[in-house]
Amino acid sequence: xxxxxxxxxxxxxxxxxxxxxxxxxxxxxxxxxxxxxxxxxxxxxxxxxxxxxxxxxxxxxxxxxxxxxxxxxxxxxxxxxxxxxxxxxxxxxxxxxxxxxxxxxxxxxxxxxxxxxxxxxxxxxxxxxxxxxxxxxxxxxxxxxxxxxxxxxxxxxxxxxxxxxxxxxxxxxxxxxxxxxxxxxxxxxxxxxxxxxxxxxxxxxxxxxxxxxxxxxxxxxxxxxxxxxxxxxxxxxxxxxxxxxxxxxxxxxxxxxxxxxxxxxxxxxxxxxxxxxxxxxxxxxxxxxxxxxxxxxxxxxxxxxxxxxxxxxxxxxxxxxxxxxxxxxxx
Amino acid sequence: xxxxxxxxxxxxxxxxxxxxxxxxxxxxxxxxxxxxxxxxxxxxxxxxxxxxxxxxxxxxxxxxxxxxxxxxxxxxxxxxxxxxxxxxxxxxxxxxxxxxxxxxxxxxxxxxxxxxxxxxxxxxxxxxxxxxxxxxxxxxxxxxxxxxxxxxxxxxxxxxxxxxxxxxxxxxxxxxxxxxxxxxxxxxxxxxxxxxxxxxxxxxxxxxxxxxxxxxxxxxxxxxxxxxxxxxxxxxxxxxxxxxxxxxxxxxxxxxxxxxxxxxxxxxxxxxxxxxxxxxxxxxxxxxxxxxxxxxxxxxxxxxxxxxxxxxxxxxxxxxxxxxxxxxxxx
Numbered sequence: 001x002x003x004x005x006x007x008x009x010x011x012x013x014x015x016x017x018x019x020x021x022x023x024x025x026x027x028x029x030x031x032x033x034x035x036x037x038x039x040x041x042x043x044x045x046x047x048x049x050x051x052x053x054x055x056x057x058x059x060x061x062x063x064x065x066x067x068x069x070x071x072x073x074x075x076x077x078x079x080x081x082x083x084x085x086x087x088x089x090x091x092x093x094x095x096x097x098x099x100x101x102x103x104x105x106x107x108x109x110x111x112x113x114x115x116x117x118x119x120x121x122x123x124x125x126x127x128x129x130x131x132x133x134x135x136x137x138x139x140x141x142x143x144x145x146x147x148x149x150x151x152x153x154x155x156x157x158x159x160x161x162x163x164x165x166x167x168x169x170x171x172x173x174x175x176x177x178x179x180x181x182x183x184x185x186x187x188x189x190x191x192x193x194x195x196x197x198x199x200x201x202x203x204x205x206x207x208x209x210x211x212x213x214x215x216x217x218x219x220x221x222x223x224x225x226x227x228x229x230x231x232x233x234x235x236x237x238x239x240x241x242x243x244x245x246x247x248x249x250x251x252x253x254x255x256x257x258x259x260x261x262x263x264x265x266x267x268x269x270x271x272x273x274x275x276x277x278x279x280x281x282x283x284x285x286x287x288x289x290x291x292x293x294x295x296x297x298x299x300x301x302x303x304x305x306x307x308x309x310x311x312x313x314x315x316x317x318x319x320x321x322x323x324x325x326x327x328x329x330x331x
Numbered sequence: 332x333x334x335x336x337x338x339x340x341x342x343x344x345x346x347x348x349x350x351x352x353x354x355x356x357x358x359x360x361x362x363x364x365x366x367x368x369x370x371x372x373x374x375x376x377x378x379x380x381x382x383x384x385x386x387x388x389x390x391x392x393x394x395x396x397x398x399x400x401x402x403x404x405x406x407x408x409x410x411x412x413x414x415x416x417x418x419x420x421x422x423x424x425x426x427x428x429x430x431x432x433x434x435x436x437x438x439x440x441x442x443x444x445x446x447x448x449x450x451x452x453x454x455x456x457x458x459x460x461x462x463x464x465x466x467x468x469x470x471x472x473x474x475x476x477x478x479x480x481x482x483x484x485x486x487x488x489x490x491x492x493x494x495x496x497x498x499x500x501x502x503x504x505x506x507x508x509x510x511x512x513x514x515x516x517x518x519x520x521x522x523x524x525x526x527x528x529x530x531x532x533x534x535x536x537x538x539x540x541x542x543x544x545x546x547x548x549x550x551x552x553x554x555x556x557x558x559x560x561x562x563x564x565x566x567x568x569x570x571x572x573x574x575x576x577x578x579x580x581x582x583x584x585x586x587x588x589x590x591x592x593x594x595x596x597x598x599x600x601x602x603x604x605x606x607x608x609x610x611x612x613x614x615x616x617x618x619x620x621x622x623x624x625x626x627x628x629x630x631x632x633x634x635x636x637x638x639x640x641x642x643x644x645x646x647x648x649x650x651x652x653x654x655x656x657x658x659x660x661x662x
Contacts (some may be wrong), residue, residue, distance in 0.1 A: 035366035037388060039389065057368060061614055276661065282388070283617075283657030284388070284615050326614030327614075
């Protein structure tokens with residue numbers, strides 16, 4: 001274990017390696033330690049050894065339960081009993097409802113009127129209380145603030161929260177505990193909670209590992225932010241990767257500026273191809289957002305573009321891929 | 332380890348516990364040790380703790396690679412160099428082609444003209460040489476015999492073979508190595524290779540575990556055979572569980588008569604429901620044949636019908652389910 005790899009991180013984040021270890025101890029009894037799967041045929045396509053961390057097989061169907069349960073189980077008794085509130089149309093909503101249920105406290109979930117029915121049913125099944133709002137970013141935040149004021153509930157932001165990021169970091173920590181000598185880890189980026197956590201979790205385990213974010217061309221705000229050095233936003237996006245439409249927060253932007261080794265953009269066609277390949281070859285259900293983290297490896301010269309040191313090792317590159325979730329509408 | 336649980340087995344089979352351990356040592360470097368997954372929501376539906384042995388995530392997409400690689404790597408150099416031959420329209424064909432490729436020997440695969448294109452492509456991708464025949468059981472066997480005569484290749488039967496059964500037994504062995512105190516294990520039954528192996532592998536690990544076969548109502552020859560005590564055949568079947576249309580051989584019938592604790596029949600509708608639930612809740616792709624082994628647990632009183640001892644334990648029943656494969660045609 002490499003408790004000191006993150007020693008310089010206090011410049012940009014208060015999240016220490018100890019906070020990630022504590023988060024892991026806190027949530028381990030609640031979550032699955034998800035399997036790491038491999039596929040000979042995908043290795044051949046990528047020209048590398050790929051290790052897939054299967055958060056699609058995680059409770060609630062995505063990594064979001066890691067951050068949500070860390071945040072909710074970090075609350076004091078006094079805070080927790082007033083309940084929690086969040087706004088999300090996706091996996092974070094289900095995760096907050098689930099974790100609040102485990103803690104035995106109410107969860108108010110603000111969802112846009114046009115959220116997919118399957119997502120609403122999941123939140124309800126976990127005992128979340130849904131408040132519908134207009135499908136605009138501003139309406140979501142306003143509604144959440146109103147509920148906070150009325151109930152005293154604690155806001156559990158999907159990514160602009162150190163407890164959330166420390167929780168998400170545990171996925172990469174588990175991956176590097178299980179797979180040695182990884183050269184790189186790829187994860188999708190949206191608001192940056194998973195990617196920030198992956199940077200801290202992976203580099204905390206192994207200082208030399210590269211961490212790359214993967215993003216749809218049609219929702220490329222993280223790429224633009226890191227290119228320009230100025231936080232960019234994504235107003236709207238119609239990417240098939242419905243989990244990746246949010247924009248970085250100043251908190252996640254700061255972590256990524258320091259720790260991430262690059263952002264790789266992928267087309268809609270590449271996302272679809274990667275998703276189909278995983279279903280067919282690996283026999284697991286992933287959502288489009290997960291496929292975004294595999295897609296760059298499947299293109300001609302994909303692995304070379306990661307900028308890994310070559311030659312010295314005399315072996316195939318060893319690359320971790322975080323498959324973030326598996327929640328898709330099915331017939 | 333319980334090497335003596337199977338001491339009485341010589342009455343019906345020459346497969347010893349030592350043969351299963353040897354098979355496992357032989358194939359372990361070649362195959363995946365597949366994960367055992369759990370699902371809170373499926374536990375709730377079944378009223379039991381379910382442990383899914385995910386052979387859908389196995390190399391070639393099914394458990395068949397266990398038996399095929401054990402058989403092919405058991406051959407002497409002299410036998411192996413002449414190659415192997417089999418007839419199958421499904422997962423066994425792909426497994427034999429794959430294992431023969433690993434050993435570096437030719438594999439002739441007899442497939443019916445109407446075999447699904449996806450299955451033919453898999454066999455070809457693994458380097459198998461396909462000979463098409465008329466879609467009749469007799470034509471398959473005749474064609475295989477002709478190829479045997481011409482080439483001297485060794486016939487690798489899908490289930491009427493002790494090396495195959497010993498290989499299939501390693502799935503249950505791994506399951507019981509990982510999950511303690513299982514009360515029962517459910518597996519689908521077709522020709523009986525997997526179910527025979529599951530009996531020997533599971534009961535070799537834990538003498539008191541019950542092993543139940545699961546079979547479509549529309550292909551109920553194993554059920555009828557065990558009810559009547561006379562080997563019954565299945566002439567044709569249109570069950571959606573396309574992997575379960577074969578009939579027992581005398582070899583597998585003898586093992587099942589002694590060791591299996593019952594056969595559970597399921598309807599086509601139950602198969603479809605179980606398959607959909609696994610895709611949706613567990614985020615893994617299974618083929619209909621796999622769903623057959625879960626389906627009986629989802630019906631009202633399903634677990635009670637297993638005839639497990641109750642009361643004494645004061646705990647939920649612990650039930651293993653072998654998910655046999657994940658090869659389905661995708662759009």
